[in-house]
Amino acid sequence: MARSSEPRRQATLASIAAELKVSRTTVSNAYNRPDQLSPELRERVLQAAKRRGYAGPDPVARSLRTRKAGAIGLLLTEALSYSFRDPAAMSFLAGLAESCEAAGQGLLLIPAGAERDDVQAAAVVQQAGVDGFVVYSVADDDPYLAAVRERHLPIVVCDQPRNIPEAALVAIDDRGAMKMLAAHLISQGHEHLAVLCMRLGRDRRDGVVPPGRLADSHFHVQRERIAGVQAAMIDAGLDPDILTVVERFDHTVRSGHSAAAQALQANRETTALLCTTDVIALGALNFARVSGIDVPSQLSVTGFDGISDAIRENLTTVRQDAEEKGRRAGKLVLSSSHSGIVAAETLPTELFRGRTAGPPPKQPPAIA
Amino acid sequence: MARSSEPRRQATLASIAAELKVSRTTVSNAYNRPDQLSPELRERVLQAAKRRGYAGPDPVARSLRTRKAGAIGLLLTEALSYSFRDPAAMSFLAGLAESCEAAGQGLLLIPAGAERDDVQAAAVVQQAGVDGFVVYSVADDDPYLAAVRERHLPIVVCDQPRNIPEAALVAIDDRGAMKMLAAHLISQGHEHLAVLCMRLGRDRRDGVVPPGRLADSHFHVQRERIAGVQAAMIDAGLDPDILTVVERFDHTVRSGHSAAAQALQANRETTALLCTTDVIALGALNFARVSGIDVPSQLSVTGFDGISDAIRENLTTVRQDAEEKGRRAGKLVLSSSHSGIVAAETLPTELFRGRTAGPPPKQPPAIA
DNA sequence: GTGAAAGCGCTAACAA
């Protein structure tokens, strides 16, 4: 057991102990329980360690023994490099990172997102040495999510999906917020609304959304926000089935741009574009600008999230505190190891009345 | 050894093996080498696993055995939540994440940054179960960095610091790029330059920088960029000692704003503000705007990085591809385990001629 | 204050 002298090998706790002719416990204590041994001995141990280039107890071995990884895993659907371009996701990440940092816990970004079959997806998730997972905005049929559930570790889901009983939840009232926004528009006289949304499923299906797909959407947030619009319509006595919905897979300003064009094409009477995210709304605004359509006199445009670019542009939107959401999610995973209870937190939202929504024009806008 | 039946306990590879009366190797193979056993047997194993709620081999135990963690660690000096507000850092992170994702490796954000003493810093780094580290823009006397070096794992340093022989390097020619920018300004007639820079040391020392501190700066990038300005001055026969340098600890637009005010206060003849980052430059521009100073006719302002906000504002700056830098860094750590060689890559930069630099005014700007 | 024993859960030779 005691390998007393092997020259070219990384030092281990055992080798240091052997060199000093003390027990492994003592060396371990030197690092983990300084009060359990005399300062002099501790000093000797630390000296020997430094001499041998020993960096302290191997984190992996320690994790195995203590059954804690000292990190929590973050699952993002999108290819990571995509997520990093989404301001709302970044704010969330910032908040989450803050919680982890405060607790001295690492935050492991799970390499999900690349094209992988289910088996590989599972492998990637299985490989993660973490004490819990935070799942941000993934489809409810996401294979990575399925793999995460298999791990039987604490899970906190954000925004999506809601069909996981064992997971804690941090969310906002997407439907309510969007309903309020739509009602605001309707009260100003809009009757022909269109929604521009992000992907509704894991497959790329850009275009005008047929009714069936809406109900089948695997993205909770999108589904809810659209449902909010429909609820407002129903309340106002409008037929929700006449709502035009345009879907885009990529969550980019470009997508918003082309989606706006498509929505107006599909229904020329449209007077308001309700976008399910600010990024898309910014694209829609962009489209209006290059098409010579004045906002809001000829067309109203609204967003959702309250990212700084949108606020700067004075976009009418729903503000939410994505950073706080991240912080909450972090605290929840970090604490859920102790308490067995699964919490559900709903954070507030606020209607931001910008300059991009107003009464509808007498004539719908003409497209160039 | 074989604990055949213990009811309330998470299943392990051994328990599955025992239940099926096969060896542990077989179960292991079912996951790691499907070709090493018959499909039927494999199926039986997987079935039993599912039944018992076994998620597959414990990642920590596997890491211990295989000596690979399947993740690389990222060390950021700033409190994580700060870094997430820095567009250049985010681009870097996006690129790095992309490399990791492609390789199926996790990216662990080390919880550095919180106020911690050196011992705690070391502990946090020691705790990280990773196969290598990427160090982004930290001071060369950073305690976390010291702890990272102790780990004796592959290290890739970005931008800073250069005094680590065992680390691979990804950088740009900060000095050269800044020198070119300064020369450009000088050639247009500017003689009274000021530099607005980020923190030069780990302590907060906002204000006009005395000569000594400049030389002692622990932040390589800042030091180099300022040196670039001075080099251009020397080339042009200007006395580099008359250069005004204003330092700010926080890397924010606000900081840039106040730093600009201070620089102009300190030397009323100043006709050009060279900022070491775009974020600061945006703040300087902001200051000029609210002070009624026209840019560039009364004051020239330049940045560094080429973040999208800056390009949109048409700021005269140095563009670099932060995302590519991240990608490169990722590839380097991931490969440096094999090859023992330590590489050094220098990425190109490009002068972006925006609208914020022009010839100096006859009269220096008056401050409100 | 220090040591001995017993694994944490897994994989990698090597045999069978």
Add this chain to the structure above:
DNA sequence: TTGTTAGCGCTTTCAC
């Protein structure tokens, strides 16, 4: 194709 044998490096009772 499957099983046996040894640990990977560490922490943790429990004695001394």
